[in-house]
Amino acid sequence: MTRAIILGGSRGIGKAISDSLKLIEIDVFAASKNDIDTSNLNSVKKFLETHDQTDILILNTGGPEPKPFLTVTEKDWNKYHNQLFLGFCTILQNIKVNDGGYIFLISSSVIKEPNSKLIISSAYRAAFSEVFKVLSKEYAQNNISCINIAPGPINTDRTQELIKNVKEFEKTLPMKRLGEPEEIGNFVKGIIENNIKYLSGVTINFDGANSNYIF
Amino acid sequence: MTRAIILGGSRGIGKAISDSLKLIEIDVFAASKNDIDTSNLNSVKKFLETHDQTDILILNTGGPEPKPFLTVTEKDWNKYHNQLFLGFCTILQNIKVNDGGYIFLISSSVIKEPNSKLIISSAYRAAFSEVFKVLSKEYAQNNISCINIAPGPINTDRTQELIKNVKEFEKTLPMKRLGEPEEIGNFVKGIIENNIKYLSGVTINFDGANSNYIF
Amino acid sequence: MTRAIILGGSRGIGKAISDSLKLIEIDVFAASKNDIDTSNLNSVKKFLETHDQTDILILNTGGPEPKPFLTVTEKDWNKYHNQLFLGFCTILQNIKVNDGGYIFLISSSVIKEPNSKLIISSAYRAAFSEVFKVLSKEYAQNNISCINIAPGPINTDRTQELIKNVKEFEKTLPMKRLGEPEEIGNFVKGIIENNIKYLSGVTINFDGANSNYIF
């Protein structure tokens, strides 16, 4: 039976992916922050002791609170360096993804269009996207597909917190609505259930035509 | 019943998309070059007389023979300007895509990494990708998703013609193989059958981790 | 003596480059629309009869009026296909740029962030940018540098026409002002007078920090 480990699997996009994959008979371990806290490398290492292989891995974690650059402390930088970058590197250095498997990274549209409010997230998510791109070529040798999904405005608790007036904000979006976490969950499911392997090394904007950049 | 019009639907990637969509009970019109020749605007206009609306539209066409820049004639430029750009513009100016529908553009990885052999294709496919990006924001208002798929080396007749020694070439690829047209066909099917709408305005490399650019 | 041909050299950015290059003793031919009309291939060919070699070439031309996609006619497409793409291709196919020379393309920020108002310009300027990128590798063999400058909002007659209330618009820009044509002219001069050759195959946003995309 195919096995999936989903980080940040208890809410938002992670939970939606978990729900979708369960529909196609995948044995899902939806990790919550109690299972693994990627901002804490000891927690990451402990998690890896009992979760050292999988067929499908979903690298997914929340980002920091918005914070202006001048007020970000050394402690903040280091915390989110762990949470958004080093924790994921540690996982990929230590987990075995089985041949023919998948690794999905749930990053953010801020990696392409960085944002002053989300400057920490822009920086470290971009950094990990570079690592993930490089590794996609190595994983390809074992027929493992690496897919970076960069969500724009999605209807999660976090977006509701970040944006003051969601109703007004939605009117400014091309589709006049936020994306639904289920759309990402089902997109991931569609790739896996159809066994699409040649989609790899790619960053996929998932933003309802909101971004302006040509690619 | 959902209706799809697939240009270049009689072979290669177009045929694979056609085959995949038929599996999910879509009423597919797989147009061949006899039905519509996008290098000939009269042919395009004639086609539009009887095909003036659809739920799903797949913009797909072959590219020119490799030709060094200095030998490309004015006639060549104008022919492929029609085939790769103006034909598609004419279609989008005249066809009605029904609300909640999809438009897929099958472009090429050369739009991001242009290629001296395929310089005509690089130019005009990029030009149309710009138009498609702009229009994605307008189509979004009617819940129509615009998805640009940029295939890398795919196992079609054309690739077999373009590349002298395919077996040797495959060894240089990260996945050690060409992509299969069916993977693109099934990817398109996966998006439609799962009703993924928020994926729009995006260009998706489909190249088995072959490209080097970060995004 | 070093010779430069500057298309669109009688006004705006072209004139500013002309003025700057004259300061460093370059023999400038600042072509006006009377000398060469790139929307008319016969005019282009005639120009090339008497201007068949240069040390420095500046490919520069105005763009079309803003026009919504649905109202662009076949005649419009073909006219601007000539003006923004095919005229430049014809020039590069027929002019000799001397070894150690420079070719500058003045394109537009819309090639990276296409714009519904300027959809024609977005498409064809991007198309030519693809050709220019490919050719940069060939010109490099003769130590000819190819530099694509993509201006954002610059203080030209055209910008004054395009934008209703320039004063208000300027307040929305990061630098609270339009760029000056002289800044582009002097930038080009700075590259040439310092004999910077390794800057080639590059697209340089020149937009006062206005674009949002990371690269």
Added chain:
Amino acid sequence: MTRAIILGGSRGIGKAISDSLKLIEIDVFAASKNDIDTSNLNSVKKFLETHDQTDILILNTGGPEPKPFLTVTEKDWNKYHNQLFLGFCTILQNIKVNDGGYIFLISSSVIKEPNSKLIISSAYRAAFSEVFKVLSKEYAQNNISCINIAPGPINTDRTQELIKNVKEFEKTLPMKRLGEPEEIGNFVKGIIENNIKYLSGVTINFDGANSNYIF
């Protein structure tokens, strides 16, 4: 008198910039590793005690040895996180760049085309490029230009170390040679001496037409 602080100013590209700026009567402080070691935040803070303002700031530092991903240790990640990212953030949080000034970041072509050998450098230099892009919009308000130069293969001691057979490597490059540090130095000089301010928020490939990506 205009003042410049140049990090990594005692060799390679940093020294070349230093030499170029001295030619135009700029008061250059070319910091060596003895003056400031960006991998050590205490060293950075100490440096900032006596260097707390400048007109021109050049953020420049060497990168790590090539190291395969699986062998990079937590200590390595943290060291280069400091050296390539956090040290620069700390500087920008604490130094005053005078109105009308310049900040140049010397990054690397690996931020756009990441490299398995230089995976650490790809990651953290990209991360800082995100921060730098965001800040360019804020600095613009004080007429300070932020310019990210991304060098490709440049003739420095480091390149000589990284590449086994430089002569053979050069034959594979479009210009058949490495770039010279002086070209970057003089490019920076050309921008400053011509007072080009509207060039900001931009990443400039400086690679002799070597990269393949369209932008």
